[in-house]
Amino acid sequence: xxxxxxxxxxxxxxxxxxxxxxxxxxxxxxxxxxxxxxxxxxxxxxxxxxxxxxxxxxxxxxxxxxxxxxxxxxxxxxxxxxxxxxxxxxxxxxxxxxxxxxxxxxxxxxxxxxxxxxxxxxxxxxxxxxxxxxxxxxxxxxxxxxxxxxxxxxxxxxxxxxxxxxxxxxxxxxxxxxxxxxxxxxxxxxxxxxxxxxxxxxxxxxxxxxxxxxxxxxxxxxxxxxxxxxxxxxxxxxxxxxxxxxxxxxxxxxxxxxxxxxxxxxxxxxxxxxxxxxxxxxxxxxxxxxxxxxxxxxxxxxxxxxxxxxxx
Amino acid sequence: xxxxxxxxxxxxxxxxxxxxxxxxxxxxxxxxxxxxxxxxxxxxxxxxxxxxxxxxxxxxxxxxxxxxxxxxxxxxxxxxxxxxxxxxxxxxxxxxxxxxxxxxxxxxxxxxxxxxxxxxxxxxxxxxxxxxxxxxxxxxxxxxxxxxxxxxxxxxxxxxxxxxxxxxxxxxxxxxxxxxxxxxxxxxxxxxxxxxxxxxxxxxxxxxxxxxxxxxxxxxxxxxxxxxxxxxxxxxxxxxxxxxxxxxxxxxxxxxxxxxxxxxxxxxxxxxxxxxxxxxxxxxxxxxxxxxx
Amino acid sequence: xxxxxxxxxxxxxxxxxxxxxxxxxxxxxxxxxxxxxxxxxxxxxxxxxxxxxxxxxxxxxxxxxxxxxxxxxxxxxxxxxxxxxxxxxxxxxxxxxxxxxxxxxxxxxxxxxxxxxxxxxxxxxxxxxxxxxxxxxxxxxxxxxxxxxxxxxxxxxxxxxxxxxxxxxxxxxxxxxxxxxxxxxxxxxxxxxxxxxxxxxxxxxxxxxxxxxxxxxxxxxxxxxxxxxxxxxxxxxxxxxxxxxxxxxxxxxxxxxxxxxxxxxxxxxxxxxxxxxxxxxxxxxxxxxxxxxxxxxxxxxxxxxxxxxxxxxxxxxxxxxxxxxxxxxxxxxxxxxxxxxxx
Numbered sequence: 001x002x003x004x005x006x007x008x009x010x011x012x013x014x015x016x017x018x019x020x021x022x023x024x025x026x027x028x029x030x031x032x033x034x035x036x037x038x039x040x041x042x043x044x045x046x047x048x049x050x051x052x053x054x055x056x057x058x059x060x061x062x063x064x065x066x067x068x069x070x071x072x073x074x075x076x077x078x079x080x081x082x083x084x085x086x087x088x089x090x091x092x093x094x095x096x097x098x099x100x101x102x103x104x105x106x107x108x109x110x111x112x113x114x115x116x117x118x119x120x121x122x123x124x125x126x127x128x129x130x131x132x133x134x135x136x137x138x139x140x141x142x143x144x145x146x147x148x149x150x151x152x153x154x155x156x157x158x159x160x161x162x163x164x165x166x167x168x169x170x171x172x173x174x175x176x177x178x179x180x181x182x183x184x185x186x187x188x189x190x191x192x193x194x195x196x197x198x199x200x201x202x203x204x205x206x207x208x209x210x211x212x213x214x215x216x217x218x219x220x221x222x223x224x225x226x227x228x229x230x231x232x233x234x235x236x237x238x239x240x241x242x243x244x245x246x247x248x249x250x251x252x253x254x255x256x257x258x259x260x261x262x263x264x265x266x267x268x269x270x271x272x273x274x275x276x277x278x279x280x281x282x283x284x285x286x287x288x289x290x291x292x293x294x295x296x297x298x299x300x301x302x303x304x305x306x307x308x309x310x311x312x
Numbered sequence: 313x314x315x316x317x318x319x320x321x322x323x324x325x326x327x328x329x330x331x332x333x334x335x336x337x338x339x340x341x342x343x344x345x346x347x348x349x350x351x352x353x354x355x356x357x358x359x360x361x362x363x364x365x366x367x368x369x370x371x372x373x374x375x376x377x378x379x380x381x382x383x384x385x386x387x388x389x390x391x392x393x394x395x396x397x398x399x400x401x402x403x404x405x406x407x408x409x410x411x412x413x414x415x416x417x418x419x420x421x422x423x424x425x426x427x428x429x430x431x432x433x434x435x436x437x438x439x440x441x442x443x444x445x446x447x448x449x450x451x452x453x454x455x456x457x458x459x460x461x462x463x464x465x466x467x468x469x470x471x472x473x474x475x476x477x478x479x480x481x482x483x484x485x486x487x488x489x490x491x492x493x494x495x496x497x498x499x500x501x502x503x504x505x506x507x508x509x510x511x512x513x514x515x516x517x518x519x520x521x522x523x524x525x526x527x528x529x530x531x532x533x534x535x536x537x538x539x540x541x542x543x544x545x546x547x548x549x550x551x552x553x554x555x556x557x558x559x560x561x562x563x564x565x566x567x568x569x570x571x572x573x574x575x576x577x578x579x580x581x582x583x584x585x586x587x588x589x590x591x592x593x594x595x596x597x598x599x600x601x602x603x604x605x
Numbered sequence: 606x607x608x609x610x611x612x613x614x615x616x617x618x619x620x621x622x623x624x625x626x627x628x629x630x631x632x633x634x635x636x637x638x639x640x641x642x643x644x645x646x647x648x649x650x651x652x653x654x655x656x657x658x659x660x661x662x663x664x665x666x667x668x669x670x671x672x673x674x675x676x677x678x679x680x681x682x683x684x685x686x687x688x689x690x691x692x693x694x695x696x697x698x699x700x701x702x703x704x705x706x707x708x709x710x711x712x713x714x715x716x717x718x719x720x721x722x723x724x725x726x727x728x729x730x731x732x733x734x735x736x737x738x739x740x741x742x743x744x745x746x747x748x749x750x751x752x753x754x755x756x757x758x759x760x761x762x763x764x765x766x767x768x769x770x771x772x773x774x775x776x777x778x779x780x781x782x783x784x785x786x787x788x789x790x791x792x793x794x795x796x797x798x799x800x801x802x803x804x805x806x807x808x809x810x811x812x813x814x815x816x817x818x819x820x821x822x823x824x825x826x827x828x829x830x831x832x833x834x835x836x837x838x839x840x841x842x843x844x845x846x847x848x849x850x851x852x853x854x855x856x857x858x859x860x861x862x863x864x865x866x867x868x869x870x871x872x873x874x875x876x877x878x879x880x881x882x883x884x885x886x887x888x889x890x891x892x893x894x895x896x897x898x899x900x901x902x903x904x905x906x907x908x909x910x911x912x913x914x915x916x917x918x919x920x921x922x923x924x925x926x927x928x929x930x931x932x933x934x935x936x937x938x939x940x941x942x943x944x945x946x947x948x
Contacts, residue, residue, distance in 0.1 A: 011442075015442045015443050015446055016443075018443035019444075019446055022443060022444070026456070026459060140587070142576075142579075142580055142583070143579060143583075146538075146558070146579055149558060149572050152565060153565060153569050157565055157566055208718055208720060209724055209725055209726040211718070212725070212726075215677055215716040215718075216710060216711030216715065216737075216738040216792065217741075218737060218738070222737075222740075226729065226737070227726050231727070231728055242445075245445070245449075248448040248451060249448040249449050249450035249451065249539075252450050252451065253539060253542070256543060267451060268454065268543060268545075270458070271454045271457055271545060274458055275458075276455075279458055282451075283447065283451055283452070286447075286451055287447060294446070306727070306728065306772040307727055307728075
């Protein structure tokens with residue numbers, strides 16, 4: 001297990017390195033001078049030159065990439081050309097908002113999804129199973145940003161029950177401001193996870209080893225808990241790990257629509273300013289978090305299932 | 313022993329009749345098929361269906377609710393929403409077709425290279441796929457937009473690049489398992505070259521699953537296009553797109569809900585249609601799943 | 606063993622002097638399908654004697670596994686017992702509540718399944734699973750563990766203490782089947798049902814497992830129902846045998862009698878087709894011509910009429926009842942009644 005974990009961790013680090021290299025390379029593949037492109041047509045030649053030196057663009061490409069990684073290892077993501085602030089400061093200022101949003105969304109949707117999926121599988125064919133099936137398909141078909149628009153339309157504009165703008169102040173207010181965004185992001189995941197858990201539960205429930213457990217008179221509750229769930233929940237765990245990337249995408253829209261602070265909103269405003277260093281920094285941090293999430297889900301699956309520990 | 317059987321592929325009519333019979337016996341599959349046909353027809357015949365120019369700013373009512381003149385109402389500039397939705401559909405289908413086509417062909421090549429090529433190349437490509445997959449699509453798209461500017465082409469580029477790893481991985485796995493399959497081994501022993509193995513065995517075997525996967529991917533592509541356009545980073549006004557309609561609608565959400573509804577319903581219908589169709593096709597063609605049922 | 610066998614063979618009376626553990630009377634099972642019910646088992650009457658091994662033989666699809674599963678209440682969801690009783694002590698297993706089934710399973714009845722590769726739970730260790738099934742015993746974990754080690758040693762698993770912490774995928778197929786046998790015996794059942802326990806294993810392992818089963822059955826004195834399509838194995842292991850064809854028992858009796866002098870034309874054909882019994886050098890394996898009848902529409906008359914080489918007019922018209930041959934032997938064939946039995 002430790003061997004497997006180490007291997008997986010090293011692979012993750014490698015993936016992040018390749019991902020960052022890709023992003024840095026992109027800047028140079030695109031035709032035109034990076035510094036001019038970043039600053040836009042209004043830039044003066046002095047400013048361009050200054051930026052070029054500040055970003056190290058005057059040096060050869062391999063040197064740039066190596067220097068870039070050197071700086072990243074020191075926690076330095078570069079400097080914002082416009083404000084002169086450290087990119088890492090700007091990014092880490094916004095990150096907590098997004099992380100809280102994503103964590104709350106994952107939590108409520110996966111708990112509800114797993115419970116719903118299990119119930120549907122154990123009571124396959126009942127009206128609640130059918131209803132949850134229809135709801136799952138329905139919610140999966142609605143992209144998060146459309147869901148967010150409807151959440152604003154119904155609960156904030158028409159009914160006026162919940163706040164739609166900003167992140168709120170203090171614990172209670174913040175929590176109220178989280179409800180609609182977390183709902184919009186999480187709702188389609190409830191459907192995804194419920195369907196997935198239901199399908200894998202039904203598959204495992206028909207497995208020979210479950211029949212064998214029954215042949216010894218073990219109670220259904222014990223069989224479900226110790227014999228079925230641990231296997232049936234694995235695809236959902238994997239889905240959540242790879243799904244964190246989708247959650248970040250959804251967070252971009254939700255932050256824009258609900259005018260919340262966060263890394264998504266930061267990226268969108270930086271695109272408007274064509275502020276590539278900030279985007280680079282934000283994407284780097286996001287990617288690292290996503291790779292970490294995938295790693296965690298893989299390790300969780302390996303903890304749940306001994307057969308997975310040798311697969312690499 | 314199975315070599316003779318393996319080289320005989322099913323004649324075309326059988327495949328088509330098998331699909332149609334399979335769909336007819338599957339309720340959601342039928343719904344999906346009908347939806348997809350309607351959506352494609354609406355996209356193709358859009359200019360003949362609606363009498364209004366989707367981009368024309370009119371002097372008539374603004375933010376009007378649906379009426380007999382304007383089936384879905386009008387937007388904040390008085391443009392007819394129904395014709396804008398139809399025009400948006402054309403853009404969505406264009407993006408889906410172009411980007412998935414590009415992703416499929418690129419994925420096919422890279423997947424075959426990874427699956428049949430040397431080990432080190434396989435590992436390198438896998439690493440690249442994993443790296444690409446670790447970007448959130450929208451965030452990666454925004455980074456590209458910063459560099460090359462927003463346009464229809466940018467959207468197609470972004471979707472194509474982020475979709476390649478999915479297809480390439482599947483083709484790689486298929487190619488590897490086929491490389492070691494008995495009938496391919498037998499052919500190689502008899503001196504068949506790589507091209508023959510590729511075109512006779514690998515391609516026909518991977519094409520079906522790929523197309524099914526592509527069908528189920530259409531909703532994701534369309535959501536990405538609409539999303540980027542919604543943020544103002546995709547299709548640029550005055551060109552219509554469901555995302556652009558949603559963005560206009562969002563800005564005036566306190567005045568009228570109709571633009572948001574008009575822009576979102578087609579996205580939901582496309583998603584339902586292609587998902588149902590894809591799932592039905594998968595059930596028809598995946599013998600492993602058939603057995604489970 | 607010899608004492609039992611001796612008693613049996615010295616018994617000249619018709620029928621059986623053994624104490625019956627389980628009595629199956631007129632058991633019928635239907636499987637519901639989209640195209641109507643399949644009458645998979647029809648009017649099965651069998652006796653499982655205490656302390657003896659009963660072999661159930663027949664081609665695949667003859668219903669032998671369905672019969673085995675109905676005796677432990679694990680039939681598939683679309684199967685239903687439509688008729689008959691299964692007596693075990695004071696219980697009728699054909700009409701048993703789910704709660705009572707749970708009390709019997711893993712206590713009076715245990716089962717060994719066909720495929721050892723998939724019969725053990727992949728995410729629990731051997732030890733965990735062996736301790737799970739002792740949930741009824743009011744003993745400490747350490748004692749349960751000791752029992753588990755003990756039984757792993759009984760089935761000759763080397764280093765049983767260490768194996769307890771292994772996961773199933775770390776063991777070979779033969780080892781896994783030994784674990785399954787150990788688990789089944791650990792519950793000290795009165796009846797052990799073994800559903801083709803060696804089919805998934807190779808020939809050498811098969812012999813080992815058969816010997817192990819025989820040895821342990823004598824040690825624990827339980828009854829065993831051994832399902833197999835392999836006549837040689839049945840002859841070697843079993844005391845009694847029931848030959849099944851298309852959902853019916855066509856012949857039953859002691860192994861000695863039936864293998865020496867098969868009465869039913871199907872049993873005769875089956876014995877001729879067994880590669881082990883072919884003495885002349887030939888390159889062609891004999892087969893029984895024809896296929897199984899459609900069990901949605903059970904034909905009138907004998908179930909074997911279409912494939913029987915000795916079929917005559919009465920077989921088409923009338924379903925044969927059980928006719929007694931020598932001592933314990935019984936067969937569903939008109940020929941025996943008419944005294945035209947040709948061994």
